[in-house]
Amino acid sequence: MRSVIVHKEELAPGYKLFVIRSPQVAKKIQPGQFVMVRVHEKGERIPMTVADFEREAGTITMVVHEVGKTSRMLAGLEVGDEILDLLGPLGKPSEIRHYGSVVGICRQGTAGALYSILRALKQAGNRVTVIMGAKSREYIIFEERMRGFCDEVVVATDDGSAGMKGYAVAALREYLKKNRVDYILAIGPTKMMKTVGRIAKEHGIRATASLGAIMLDGTGMCGACRVTVAGSTKFACVDGPEFDATEVDFDELQRRQEFFREEERLSFELYEEGT
Amino acid sequence: MREKRVPMRELSPEERVKSFAEVALGYSAEEAMLEAKRCLQCRDKPCVTGCPVGIDIPAFVQAIREGEFERAIAVIRESNYLPGITGRVCPQERQCEAKCRLGRRYEPLAIGALERFAADWERARGVRKPAKAESTGRRVAVVGSGPAGLTVAAYLAERGHGVTIFEALHEPGGVLAYGIPEFRLPREVLNAEVEYVRSLGVEIETNVLIGATYDIDELFELGYSAVFLGTGAGLPRFLSIPGENLNGIYSGNEFLFRINLMKAYLFPEYDTPVKVGDRAVVIGAGNVAMDAARCAARLGAEVQVLYRRSEVEMPARREEVRHAREEGISFRFLTQPAAFLGESRVHAVRCLRCELGEADESGRRSPVPVAGSEFEVEADTVVIAIGQSPNPIIAMKHPEIETTPKGTIVVDEHGRTSREGVFAGGDITTGQATVIAAMGAGKRAAKAMHAYLRGLSP
Numbered sequence: 001m002r003s004v005i006v007h008k009e010e011l012a013p014g015y016k017l018f019v020i021r022s023p024q025v026a027k028k029i030q031p032g033q034f035v036m037v038r039v040h041e042k043g044e045r046i047p048m049t050v051a052d053f054e055r056e057a058g059t060i061t062m063v064v065h066e067v068g069k070t071s072r073m074l075a076g077l078e079v080g081d082e083i084l085d086l087l088g089p090l091g092k093p094s095e096i097r098h099y100g101s102v103v104g105i106c107r108q109g110t111a112g113a114l115y116s117i118l119r120a121l122k123q124a125g126n127r128v129t130v131i132m133g134a135k136s137r138e139y140i141i142f143e144e145r146m147r148g149f150c151d152e153v154v155v156a157t158d159d160g161s162a163g164m165k166g167y168a169v170a171a172l173r174e175y176l177k178k179n180r181v182d183y184i185l186a187i188g189p190t191k192m193m194k195t196v197g198r199i200a201k202e203h204g205i206r207a208t209a210s211l212g213a214i215m216l217d218g219t220g221m222c223g224a225c226r227v228t229v230a231g232s233t234k235f236a237c238v239d240g241p242e243f244d245a246t247e248v249d250f251d252e253l254q255r256r257q258e259f260f261r262e263e264e265r266l267s268f269e270l271y272e273e274g275t
Numbered sequence: 276m277r278e279k280r281v282p283m284r285e286l287s288p289e290e291r292v293k294s295f296a297e298v299a300l301g302y303s304a305e306e307a308m309l310e311a312k313r314c315l316q317c318r319d320k321p322c323v324t325g326c327p328v329g330i331d332i333p334a335f336v337q338a339i340r341e342g343e344f345e346r347a348i349a350v351i352r353e354s355n356y357l358p359g360i361t362g363r364v365c366p367q368e369r370q371c372e373a374k375c376r377l378g379r380r381y382e383p384l385a386i387g388a389l390e391r392f393a394a395d396w397e398r399a400r401g402v403r404k405p406a407k408a409e410s411t412g413r414r415v416a417v418v419g420s421g422p423a424g425l426t427v428a429a430y431l432a433e434r435g436h437g438v439t440i441f442e443a444l445h446e447p448g449g450v451l452a453y454g455i456p457e458f459r460l461p462r463e464v465l466n467a468e469v470e471y472v473r474s475l476g477v478e479i480e481t482n483v484l485i486g487a488t489y490d491i492d493e494l495f496e497l498g499y500s501a502v503f504l505g506t507g508a509g510l511p512r513f514l515s516i517p518g519e520n521l522n523g524i525y526s527g528n529e530f531l532f533r534i535n536l537m538k539a540y541l542f543p544e545y546d547t548p549v550k551v552g553d554r555a556v557v558i559g560a561g562n563v564a565m566d567a568a569r570c571a572a573r574l575g576a577e578v579q580v581l582y583r584r585s586e587v588e589m590p591a592r593r594e595e596v597r598h599a600r601e602e603g604i605s606f607r608f609l610t611q612p613a614a615f616l617g618e619s620r621v622h623a624v625r626c627l628r629c630e631l632g633e634a635d636e637s638g639r640r641s642p643v644p645v646a647g648s649e650f651e652v653e654a655d656t657v658v659i660a661i662g663q664s665p666n667p668i669i670a671m672k673h674p675e676i677e678t679t680p681k682g683t684i685v686v687d688e689h690g691r692t693s694r695e696g697v698f699a700g701g702d703i704t705t706g707q708a709t710v711i712a713a714m715g716a717g718k719r720a721a722k723a724m725h726a727y728l729r730g731l732s733p
Contacts, residue, residue, distance in 0.1 A: 001482055024488055038445055044537065044546035045445070069546060085445040087482040216537070216547075219443055219484055219668065221453075221509040222529035226520055233513065233520060238668070252520055255619050259522040263548035270543055 001025075003086040005079050006059060011141040014066045015109045016075045017051075023058030025088045031117040032094025032210065032242055035060070036218035038085035039073045046070050047215045047237070049187070050089070051112030051142075063112030063141070068264050069271040090218045091241045094120070099206070100182035102126040103175065105168050105196055107133040107188040111142035113210060114187045122149045126183075129154065131175065133168025133188070137161040169195040181205055186245055190257060194250035201246040209245035211236045211253060214260070227253050278381040281310040283388050288601040292572050295457045295540055298598055299363070304344070307392040311340035314384050315376050322386060325374035327715030328361075330354040332371055332386055339389055347393040352405075355390075356429040356472065357422060357714065359398060359464045362391025364455060364562075365711045366592045398467045404474055408435035413728045416441060416499040418485045418669070421449025422710045423505035423701030425472050426717035427724070432475035434725050439499070440477060443484040446536065449507055450702075451710070453536040454528070456566050458573070459595075486668040491676075491697060500731055501696045501724050504676075504684060505717060508702035510664040514558070518615030519659075523552065527563040527660030534570050551576045552655030556624055558612055559660035560584070565595035567658040568604045576656060578604045583611040583629050583642040607652070611644050615657060623651045663707050681706060690720025698724050 007019035025035060029050055038045045052061035066072045077083070094117045102121050106114045111132055122128045129152040134140045136159045146153050155163025156171040164171055169192055175181070176199070184207040186196040193209040200207030213225035213236035225236035228249035234240065284300040291298055302310065314336045322332040331350050338347035351358045367373075367387035375383035414437040417424045425447075428438045446452050447469050451460060473479065483489065485506075494502055511526030513519055525533075530549065533539040537547035555576035557568040564580060571578045580599070582589060585608045589596060600606075609629040616623040627649055629642035665682040677685040677693035683704050690698040700716030702708055 001480065001488070024483075028488060042538070042541075042545045085482050087443060087445075087484060087488070089487055090484070216529060216532050217444065217453075219509075220666070221511070222532050223511045223513065223526040224529050226513075228520060233515070255522060256520065259620075260548050260550070263542065263550070267543050267546055267548070 001086075003083040005077055005081050005083070008077075008079055011063065012108070012139045015139075015141055016064045016066070017112070018062050018064060018074075018077075019059050020062065020083060020086070021057075021059050022086055025086065026053045026055050026058045026060050029053050029060060029089035030093030031096065031120045033089040033091050034218070034241060035062075035086055035088030035090060036215065037070075037074065037083060039070055039077070040084060043073070043084070044070055045085070045216055045218065047090075047212070047218055049110075049113035049210070050116070052116045061112070063109045065109040069267045072268070072271065087218065091237060092239070094185070094208075094210075094242055096120045096124050098125045100126065101129070101180055102183045102185065103129045103131060103172065103181050104185045105131040105133070105172055105188065105192070106186075107168055107192055108135070108139045109141060110187045111146065114185065115142055115145060117185060118146070119149055121185075127151050129175065129179075131156065131168050131171050132163075133157070133171070133192070134162075135159065168192065169199065172196065172199060176203055183207070184245070185242075186210070190250055190254045193245060193248075197245035197248060197250065207245035208242045209248055210241045211243060211248065212257065213237075213241075213253060214257060227256075277313055280313065280382045280385040280388075281306045283385070288603070291458065292602050295573060297461050298458050299594075301395050302388055302392040304342070304396070307339050307389055308342060310385050311336045311389060313377060314340065317376055321374040321376060322371040322384075325370040325372075326354075327370065327711045328354045328718055330390070335393060336384065336386070336389055339393060344393060344396045348397040351390060351393055355714070356426055357468045358390050359394035359468055360422070360451060360460060361711050361714070362387050362394050363460050363464070366709060368593050370711070398464070405433065405471070407433060407475060410437065411435040411728065413437065413501075413731070414439070414499045415501050415503065415724065415728070416494045417503045417505065419443075419449055419505035419507055419701075419703075420447035420469075420479060421451060421505055421507050421701065421713065423507075423713040423717035423720075424449065424503065425469065426714045427503045427505065427700070427721040428477045429472045429475055430718060430721035431724060431728075432472070432477045436725070436728060438477045440479045441483040441485050441489070442479060442481045444536065445481050447479045447481065449505075450509075453532045454563065454566070456531065456535055456570055458569065459566065484668065486672040490672055491669070491694070495696070500728055501698065503690075503717075503720060503724060504669060504692070504697065504699040504703055505701045505713070506666040506669060506703045507713075508663040508707040509666045511659070512662045512664060513659055514612060514661065516612060516614050518617065518621065521615050521617045522620040523550065523617070523655055524615060524621050524657045524659065527559070527567050527658055528663065530567050530658045531563065531570065540570070540574060549574065550656065553577060554654050555579075555656040555658065556581055556652055556654035557658045557660055559662070560589040560591055560606075561660065561662070562591050562595055563663075564658075564660035565591045565599050567660050568599050569595075569602055571656065571658065572602050572604055579652065579654075580604060580606045581610045581612060581624070581626065581652065582606065582608050584639060585609055585631060588639045609642060611642060613644075613649065616651070621654060621657055623653050624657060625649055625651050663702075665703050665706060686720075688719070689723035690716060691723060696727070
């Protein structure tokens with residue numbers, strides 16, 4: 001199946017938005033699911049969360065954060081280019097139901113992954129607040145889109161250039177002082193999600209984290225993405241990617257995410273030297 | 276009568292461990308003809324009863340003996356669409372060669388080597404375009420491009436049905452592509468066999484996961500009249516012992532997938548890395564374990580295989596065990612892992628010594644750990660190759676397709692599932708088995724599908 005880029009825009013330095021025509025994936029995907037992508041013949045397979053989809057137009061939207069060779073190459077593609085391999089939709093959909101008052105929390109590009117889930121939660125009758133963290137103002141992405149349906153948008157920047165100064169998790173703590181929350185959904189850096197899990201546990205709030213584990217096939221075959229949840233091993237690709245944030249062993253996840261860090265760096269450096 | 280078979284030339288162990296080049300080099304025409312002369316041409320063909328796809332072995336061996344190689348490959352292709360593969364990966368010593376009468380007194384005929392010779396001879400000359408029946412106007416969806424799926428696709432395409440194979444990964448071949456290393460099955464051999472199937476008119480759509488991208492209802496809506504499920508046993512089993520998620524611990528699938536499909540042994544030319552370190556431990560003693568051990572050796576590690584039973588119970592092909600030993604891999608039998616030790620990355624495996632007790636359901640004597648026998652084996656890489664379970668994705672999506680408690684899809688002797696028009700075969704119905712068993716199951720199902728398609732009202 002062909003997957004062709006029909007729209008591209010820069011959201012922030014190092015963050016690009018792509019709209020990709022892939023009708024069958026667009027037809028089947030549910031909020032919270034992901035796709036596996038490979039961009040060249042000697043390339044690796046990486047999981048990519050899907051920010052949005054339009055079933056009638058047959059498109060899916062992805063936010064690409066340029067952190068390594070594959071994402072840099074993906075970000076370098078232009079409108080009309082084909083994505084070599086795109087498989088999906090994968091993983092379990094996010095559990096969309098009426099929780100009551102919902103908070104979504106993200107950092108920079110992961111706002112994309114949160115977007116369609118929060119919109120579906122809004123449609124399911126929840127009161128929806130999003131807490132968006134970033135280094136600085138220019139890295140707050142998807143803010144306008146979020147404002148389109150969220151009841152409340154809270155912005156936090158590390159340098160205070162927009163919203164409150166500090167991390168998103170600090171904004172979450174502040175928010176919880178004044179508001180009753182029934183459900184928290186965190187998508188972002190592992191450390192952030194770990195803190196969200198701890199906060200949720202302290203407050204006795206149900207919370208979910210969408211995990212960014214290393215994956216190869218994305219369909220349950222390799223076990224690279226195994227994570228410990230409530231003491232038992234799960235595969236993020238088929239049992240997740242969302243899990244109870246109060247039960248995930250985030251330290252293990254972080255350690256496993258970093259196992260190939262050196263190789264990823266080498267691969268990226270060689271690519272950057274060559275281009 | 277020569278008592279011993281004509282030996283197949285092989286790369287020396289020293290050369291092997293430096294590359295992923297094929298180890299066994301195959302027979303020359305002269306060697307093949309000489310070996311073929313050893314065949315007794317038994318009238319009752321006991322060897323054929325040992326072949327899951329029923330190749331007329333005496334006939335193709337006779338053709339080789341007479342130097343009629345084209346006839347030899349034609350005889351094989353009547354029953355087997357993937358001879359270059361089966362000639363390399365079949366456990367012949369437990370199938371055709373186990374039934375060979377020569378084996379009563381001498382070494383059995385080297386049937387696998389002769390099959391491989393015929394397939395390689397044909398490939399070197401360019402595989403001829405097969406004849407095809409007139410189109411029936413029927414279309415069939417085949418799910419999975421492993422040995423079962425390729426066999427079903429080829430059989431039905433030959434009979435005039437339109438066939439599309441849906442493959443979840445980015446390359447066709449299933450376990451032949453992600454599981455079996457190049458030093459046992461070079462990619463050019465696999466590619467040639469896949470090309471042969473394509474030349475019959477079979478379309479292969481990669482990056483389609485049935486159960487996710489399409490479900491089975493959608494396949495029927497798209498105009499496919501029948502569906503074959505050959506999704507294999509792709510789910511890795513783990514030991515469920517402490518420390519199993521430490522870094523450096525891979526499933527056999529992950530390790531081989533990185534190396535074979537993603538070519539991690541060529542990192543950084545290829546993007547997917549694999550880390551092996553200095554000391555690798557492989558747990559298990561099947562073909563996947565041997566493949567993983569031999570890959571690890573090629574990537575520079577000192578490799579030990581841990582197996583909880585004894586040498587005679589090892590399920591791997593005999594040749595793989597011999598090759599592994601020649602390549603410097605050592606074996607510790609009657610050894611069962613109890614825990615993995617390490618902070619971030621694994622540094623040792625805590626093991627228990629075992630004794631053999633009563634025979635279990637597989638008929639093999641089962642290992643019993645000896646209390647107080649703990650010892651540690653150093654390792655910075657561990658590959659857990661203790662088997663795979665059936666792929667659950669389709670069963671999860673389609674509860675109307677009956678499965679067993681073990682997760683295999685229930686089929687009758689014709690490969691029919693509980694849903695009309697849906698057939699299945701291979702590891703998804705039997706649990707993890709061999710390439711040739713999957714092809715045999717594929718062939719049985721394909722025959723039933725052909726009859727089913729002809730019986731449908733136009």
